[in-house]
Amino acid sequence: MLLPLANVIASFLWFLDFAEIMHSNVAQRSIFMLCSLFALASPLINMFYIPPYRKYLKSIFVQATIGPVATSFIYSG
Numbered sequence: 001m002l003l004p005l006a007n008v009i010a011s012f013l014w015f016l017d018f019a020e021i022m023h024s025n026v027a028q029r030s031i032f033m034l035c036s037l038f039a040l041a042s043p044l045i046n047m048f049y050i051p052p053y054r055k056y057l058k059s060i061f062v063q064a065t066i067g068p069v070a071t072s073f074i075y076s077g
Contacts, residue, residue: 006037010032017031
C-alpha cells in the first residue's frame with residue numbers, strides 16, 4: 001500500500017507544479033524522492049516475504065545479535 005501511495009503523491013505534486021497551482025522547491029525535489037522509494041523498498045520487501053531470503057537474513061541477524069551460547073552448566077544443589 002505504501003509504494004503505490006508514494007507514486008500517487010508524487011504524481012499529484014507533479015501535476016500541481018505543471019498546472020502552475022503551486023511552485024515549491026521542496027515539492028519539486030520530493031517528486032523524485034517519492035518515485036525512487038519504490039525502487040528502494042521493493043527489494044527489501046521481497047527479501048522479507050520470500051522464504052529462502054527471509055531464512056538467510058534471519059540466520060545472519062540472529063547469529064550476530066545472540067553470539068556464542070554456553071552448551072553446558074554445572075548444577076550444584
